Amino acid sequence: xxxxxxxxxxxxxxxxxxxxxxxxxxxxxxxxxxxxxxxxxxxxxxxxxxxxxxxxxxxxxxxxxxxxxxxxxxxxxxxxxxxxxxxxxxxxxxxxxxxxxxxxxxxxxxxxxxxxxxxxxxxxxxxxxxxxxxxxxxxxxxxxxxxxxxxxxxxxxxxxxxxxxxxxxxxxxxxxxxxxxxxxxxxxxxxxxxxxxxxxxxxxxxxxxxxxxxxxxxxxxxxxxxxxxxxxxxxxxxxxxxxxxxxxxxxxxxxxxxxxxxxxxxxxxxxxxxxxxxxxxxxxxxxxxxxxxxxxxxxxxxxxxxxxxxxxxxxxxxxxxxxxxxxxxxxxxxxxxxxxxxxxxxxxxxxxxxxxxxxxxxxxxxxxxxxxxxxxxxxxxxxxxxxxxxxxxxxxxxxxxxxxxxxxxxxxxxxxxxxxxxxxxxxxxxxxxxxxxx
Ligand SMILES: [Zn+2]
Numbered sequence: 001x002x003x004x005x006x007x008x009x010x011x012x013x014x015x016x017x018x019x020x021x022x023x024x025x026x027x028x029x030x031x032x033x034x035x036x037x038x039x040x041x042x043x044x045x046x047x048x049x050x051x052x053x054x055x056x057x058x059x060x061x062x063x064x065x066x067x068x069x070x071x072x073x074x075x076x077x078x079x080x081x082x083x084x085x086x087x088x089x090x091x092x093x094x095x096x097x098x099x100x101x102x103x104x105x106x107x108x109x110x111x112x113x114x115x116x117x118x119x120x121x122x123x124x125x126x127x128x129x130x131x132x133x134x135x136x137x138x139x140x141x142x143x144x145x146x147x148x149x150x151x152x153x154x155x156x157x158x159x160x161x162x163x164x165x166x167x168x169x170x171x172x173x174x175x176x177x178x179x180x181x182x183x184x185x186x187x188x189x190x191x192x193x194x195x196x197x198x199x200x201x202x203x204x205x206x207x208x209x210x211x212x213x214x215x216x217x218x219x220x221x222x223x224x225x226x227x228x229x230x231x232x233x234x235x236x237x238x239x240x241x242x243x244x245x246x247x248x249x250x251x252x253x254x255x256x257x258x259x260x261x262x263x264x265x266x267x268x269x270x271x272x273x274x275x276x277x278x279x280x281x282x283x284x285x286x287x288x289x290x291x292x293x294x295x296x297x298x299x300x301x302x303x304x305x306x307x308x309x310x311x312x313x314x315x316x317x318x319x320x321x322x323x324x325x326x327x328x329x330x331x332x333x334x335x336x337x338x339x340x341x342x343x344x345x346x347x348x349x350x351x352x353x354x355x356x357x358x359x360x361x362x363x364x365x366x367x368x369x370x371x372x373x374x375x376x377x378x379x380x381x382x383x384x385x386x387x388x389x390x391x392x393x394x395x396x397x398x399x400x401x402x403x404x405x406x407x408x409x410x411x412x413x414x415x416x417x418x419x420x421x422x423x424x425x426x427x428x429x430x431x432x433x434x435x436x437x438x
Pocket of ligand 1: 168169170195247
């Protein structure tokens with residue numbers, strides 16, 4: 001399959017070059033199925049060879065940021081069995097368009113991926129789909145039927161190809177089951193990823209003006225921290241466990257993670273682009289056609305919580321950014337605030353959101369590759385995903401409005417629709433094919 005990307009032309013071989021103010025030449029290349037990044041004499045000799053072989057050579061300028069392609073630790077590909085929400089190809093094209101070479105897929109599909117057979121079948125079907133430009137790491141469920149009652153066969157799930165264990169969508173309520181899952185993950189050296197949420201609430205959005213104005217059930221602001229606190233207690237008992245908090249959303253959780261890291265526990269955390277960018281005050285009135293695109297789990301908390309997750313990412317208390325890309329059908333998002341499905345898309349816009357935050361001085365361009373590619377790979381710690389395949393080129397100065405045509409696939413529920421972002425992806429270099437905007 002040869003995917004097409006809007007506005008980007010595909011190349012079978014290509015070289016990019018630029019000379020810095022220090023006179024040193026840098027070259028990036030996709031040649032003979034390999035990707036390269038060279039400097040100085042090596043770059044000059046590569047450019048000479050490219051000229052001789054008539055390989056297209058494109059000039060990069062200061063405004064172009066070059067990063068290793070990303071790894072998204074949390075994406076919902078809705079495969080298998082949820083093609084009404086999104087197609088497999090739609091999800092993978094979104095990852096490709098967003099500069100990712102790898103996505104880690106959540107197991108809350110139809111059926112739930114809770115047995116080795118189901119993991120093997122899912123991976124086999126993805127492989128047979130032939131979409132080679134993005135790699136999929138499949139996670140497996142922590143408990144049977146994702147009910148939190150009985151641990152899955154984690155050793156066999158690993159043998160079947162699972163790269164991490166999670167019941168994402170739900171937290172594991174039972175202390176006993178959670179402890180067992182952490183022990184099994186530790187003995188298999190598999191990452192455990194927690195969707196931290198106390199189970200006994202029916203809240204949809206945090207207490208505040210929006211929730212009060214529309215009489216919505218309040219989402220408790222300690223639901224996440226309550227479970228993270230319980231889990232850190234367990235990790236103290238099982239120091240070999242590698243425990244990762246998915247989509248951190250509150251200041252309270254940040255403080256718990258800070259403390260756990262101080263103690264030297266193997267605790268890591270991610271934050272989503274939407275929790276970095278928006279807060280509760282940004283939710284449009286329910287009469288707005290996209291209002292429920294702002295409904296997700298965990299929800300958008302106060303501006304002070306957004307400030308806390310931003311600061312935590314800058315300080316390294318939160319390690320990286322992951323999208324929680326969650327496509328839904330138009331019908332499921334049109335049910336009103338109480339009933340509408342939780343989640344927003346995010347793969348295709350994450351890097352531009354991060355660039356926008358860099359431009360605003362919230363984050364630093366120097367750390368983007370860490371958040372987007374390096375640190376997620378270290379956290380996963382799976383040899384098949386330890387190196388990025390190629391590079392993504394972003395034009396830092398280009399501003400654009402996110403429109404529906406920027407969203408590959410069939411779902412439309414992006415919280416970033418109609419948002420002005422700066423930092424447009426203008427090129428991709430991968431061993432399977434490269435793209436540039438001219
Ligand atoms: Zn989740």
